[in-house]
Amino acid sequence: MENTNGKKPPLLEVRNLHTAFKTDKGEVRAVNGVSYVLEEGHSLGIVGESGSGKSVSAYSIMQILDSNGHITEGQILFKGEDITHYSQKQMQEFRGKHCAMIFQDPMTSLNPVYTVGNQITEAIRIHSDKSKEEAKANAIKMLEMVGINDAERRMKQYPHELSGGMRQRVMIAMALVMEPSILIADEPTTALDVTIQAQILELMLDLQKKLNMAIIIVTHDLGVIAQMSDEIVVMYGGRICERGTAEDIFYNPCHEYTKGLLRSIPSTSNMKKKLVPIAGTPINLLNMPKGCAFCSRCDSAMKICLTQVPDELRIDKTHLASCWMNVKNGTYMKEEA
Amino acid sequence: MGRYVFKRILLALVSIFIICLITFFAMNAIPGGPFNSEKALSAATKAALEARYNLDKPVHIQFILYMRNLLHGDFGVSLKTGREISTTLSSCFKVSARLGLTAAVFAIIFGIILGALAALFRNRWPDRIIVFFTTLFTAMPSFVFATLLLLVFCIELKVLPVFDASSRSYILPVIALMAYPMAYVTRLTKTSMLDALNQDYVRTARAKGVPMVSVIFKHALRNALIPVITYVGPMLAYILTGSLVVENIFTIGGLGQQFVKAISNRDYPLIMATTIFLAVVMVICNLLSDIAYKIVDPRITLD
Numbered sequence: 001m002e003n004t005n006g007k008k009p010p011l012l013e014v015r016n017l018h019t020a021f022k023t024d025k026g027e028v029r030a031v032n033g034v035s036y037v038l039e040e041g042h043s044l045g046i047v048g049e050s051g052s053g054k055s056v057s058a059y060s061i062m063q064i065l066d067s068n069g070h071i072t073e074g075q076i077l078f079k080g081e082d083i084t085h086y087s088q089k090q091m092q093e094f095r096g097k098h099c100a101m102i103f104q105d106p107m108t109s110l111n112p113v114y115t116v117g118n119q120i121t122e123a124i125r126i127h128s129d130k131s132k133e134e135a136k137a138n139a140i141k142m143l144e145m146v147g148i149n150d151a152e153r154r155m156k157q158y159p160h161e162l163s164g165g166m167r168q169r170v171m172i173a174m175a176l177v178m179e180p181s182i183l184i185a186d187e188p189t190t191a192l193d194v195t196i197q198a199q200i201l202e203l204m205l206d207l208q209k210k211l212n213m214a215i216i217i218v219t220h221d222l223g224v225i226a227q228m229s230d231e232i233v234v235m236y237g238g239r240i241c242e243r244g245t246a247e248d249i250f251y252n253p254c255h256e257y258t259k260g261l262l263r264s265i266p267s268t269s270n271m272k273k274k275l276v277p278i279a280g281t282p283i284n285l286l287n288m289p290k291g292c293a294f295c296s297r298c299d300s301a302m303k304i305c306l307t308q309v310p311d312e313l314r315i316d317k318t319h320l321a322s323c324w325m326n327v328k329n330g331t332y333m334k335e336e337a
Numbered sequence: 338m339g340r341y342v343f344k345r346i347l348l349a350l351v352s353i354f355i356i357c358l359i360t361f362f363a364m365n366a367i368p369g370g371p372f373n374s375e376k377a378l379s380a381a382t383k384a385a386l387e388a389r390y391n392l393d394k395p396v397h398i399q400f401i402l403y404m405r406n407l408l409h410g411d412f413g414v415s416l417k418t419g420r421e422i423s424t425t426l427s428s429c430f431k432v433s434a435r436l437g438l439t440a441a442v443f444a445i446i447f448g449i450i451l452g453a454l455a456a457l458f459r460n461r462w463p464d465r466i467i468v469f470f471t472t473l474f475t476a477m478p479s480f481v482f483a484t485l486l487l488l489v490f491c492i493e494l495k496v497l498p499v500f501d502a503s504s505r506s507y508i509l510p511v512i513a514l515m516a517y518p519m520a521y522v523t524r525l526t527k528t529s530m531l532d533a534l535n536q537d538y539v540r541t542a543r544a545k546g547v548p549m550v551s552v553i554f555k556h557a558l559r560n561a562l563i564p565v566i567t568y569v570g571p572m573l574a575y576i577l578t579g580s581l582v583v584e585n586i587f588t589i590g591g592l593g594q595q596f597v598k599a600i601s602n603r604d605y606p607l608i609m610a611t612t613i614f615l616a617v618v619m620v621i622c623n624l625l626s627d628i629a630y631k632i633v634d635p636r637i638t639l640d
Contacts, residue, residue, distance in 0.1 A: 064543045088549070096546030103537060103544075111538040112636055113559050123545040158635045174545060 009080030011214055012038040012061070012099075012182055018073035019053075019060045028285045030056040032238035033074070036231075040181065043208065043215040045229030047222060047261075051282045053238035054218045058184050061216075062101055063091050097127045100175035104187035106167035110159035116143075117155030120174045127178050142173040145210075146203060165196035169203065176207060183208075184216045189224055201227060222265055226250060231318075234258050237283045237293025240312070244319035254321035254331065257294045292324070300325055338631075341639040342624070349620040353613060360612045361403065364605060365396045371416040371603045390416060392605075403609065413606035422610045425595065430614070433579030433591035436507060440514035441576045445569060448519045452526025452565075453558060456534060467523060474520035483513040483586040510587045514580055518572050525568055529561040536560070563634050570626025574619040 019031040031053040038044050048054045059065050061076055063086075075082045083094060095101075103109040111119060120139040124130055130138065136155070143151035146169040159167055168188065175183060185204065189197040201224060208215055217228050225232055225246070232249045234242040234257065242255040253259045260278040280297035289295060295305045302324055310322040313332040326332045370392065372383055387393045391402055406413060412422040455467040474482070486509045490497045498506050533539065534557050542556045543549075579593030592611065599607035631637050 062544055064540055092546045092548055094546070095544055101544040103541060105537060108537040109541045111542065111556055111560070113634055115635075122547065126546050126548075160636045171541070174541075 010037045011040045013077040016074040017057060017060060019056050019069060020072050021069040026286050029288060030238050030285055034240055036233055038214050041212045041214055042230045043228055045225035045232045046218045046235060047225050047232060048235035049220055049282060052235040054235050055186050058186055058216060058218050062095055096123055097178045098180050099182040100180040101184040102171045102175050102188050105191045106164055106171050109171055110167055112159055116157055116170050120177060123174055124177050138177060142177050146173045164192055168192060168200055179211050182214045186218045239293060242321040248319035254315050254326055255323040256298045256300055256325060345624050353616050356616045357613060360609060361400050364608050369603055371605060412610040415607050416604045417602050422606055426610055426614060429592045429595045432589060434577050436510055437577040440511045441573050444515040444519035445522055448522025449526050452523040453530050455527040456530035471520040471523045474516040479513060480582045482516055483583055486513055510583050510589060513583045522565060525565050526561060529564045530557060533557040533561040559633060566626055566629050570622045574622035578615050578618050
């Protein structure tokens, strides 16, 4: 209904999202105008360092921010409908049924005093009128789907009786029992060891195909994001500084921050080169600069960077960046085409 | 579970024996005896009395004799009244337990509800009011509070009887008795509830669409109750076995009053019996709270 040419609206569209937290020291503006589109079955990777607003932007979609946080501006359109004005009850329906979420630490994300089965069937029983037995059968099927063997026994176990990788599988099973169209994964592999990380990512990709769901994966791990995402969004200081396909971002970074990020990760092709960290510290979200957020840490900062936030400019068909260097060097497409 | 309980009971018997030992020798070490009074008894009478109650024998022999009788279920008779101690004890305990159990149940229920409310309305007016009263009740000694209650409700307002046999007369003692434990349970629940509400699993529950009421009562509260249970066990034991202050102010003939009377009278068998009884109640309450602990938190293994 939002589209004029009668095309189906995208599955999820975030428009100019602003999220802030009220604290004793003032308003912390964690997300400052983030927009992106997520199509059905696609995956979007949001990458950035701690405090870049990547997790907060994801929590904003689910409206599970801490009690002092709220969306101050912008829209979140799910199938063309703005969900930021949803009532509590509508939001409860949205969470879990249409959009599910998994979290960073599977050790603490499951309730320690309830069995795995109890927690999974709870999700089913909230969103459907299935009987206890049906819900149980459904949960067992889902556990098998995420690669947990002996599912019937696992249902009766408590989270502390399972390993970390197993718990993350349970989290995934719990998130996907209602076959939501969107899965938001907030650092799903950060707390796991490397071999388990690979298994979990593979599982997510596999389930994405099977269930045809869209994934938003939030991480600081560039390796994970390269593997997982159709589109990558790089965030800094609550804004998007660059977006594009994995190829765009990794082989033709057009924002000084992205370039810095790539310089700071080791790769097999240049083992002998010294890694270059990004100098300085992340910006203070209480006191946002007037111009580009990355300005104070940027080696190529110019006068204009201090005073004006750069617009998002198209580098090519899939690739956009907000950096004044592109204007200076003329490395962008004029927007008439 | 069965093995655990069995092991705990064995251990409890050992500690009760040690308590008997210490109490017996300590009370005999206190100067004076049961037959010292203003009216001096003749030497012959005193000797006869002491011989009758084995008080003329060395203390360790007395202890062995006492323990032998105890094993046969014989608590002996009171040296002051001459009545069977087991009857005195059971009638006093009935009074104390009725009062104490009512107070404990109300203290736990209100404590948990108020604590949860304070956590949910943190730093807003319901929280501030609750914090004010819990601080007051924790700080105010029970004799002040009990006297104040008597003064206001019985003497000034005349809405409640000072003391008679009706159940209405239990209202004030129950309030006086429950004030402190309720305040304590409230504070404990609030702290652990705040902690639980910030846990990742609460966020997970919200993310899967669990309604807020269920998030609070199913997911957060059960976890928040774990520290509360640790306190409730011993609290229950104290409150059931009677409070000296409250029983005295409201002139209720409970176990607390009996205990103090026994000590000042040097009524040795009554002192022993009351001590053992308190120890047993304490052990049972602790065992029950450990089992409750296991029921609420599956991570705890009992062995």
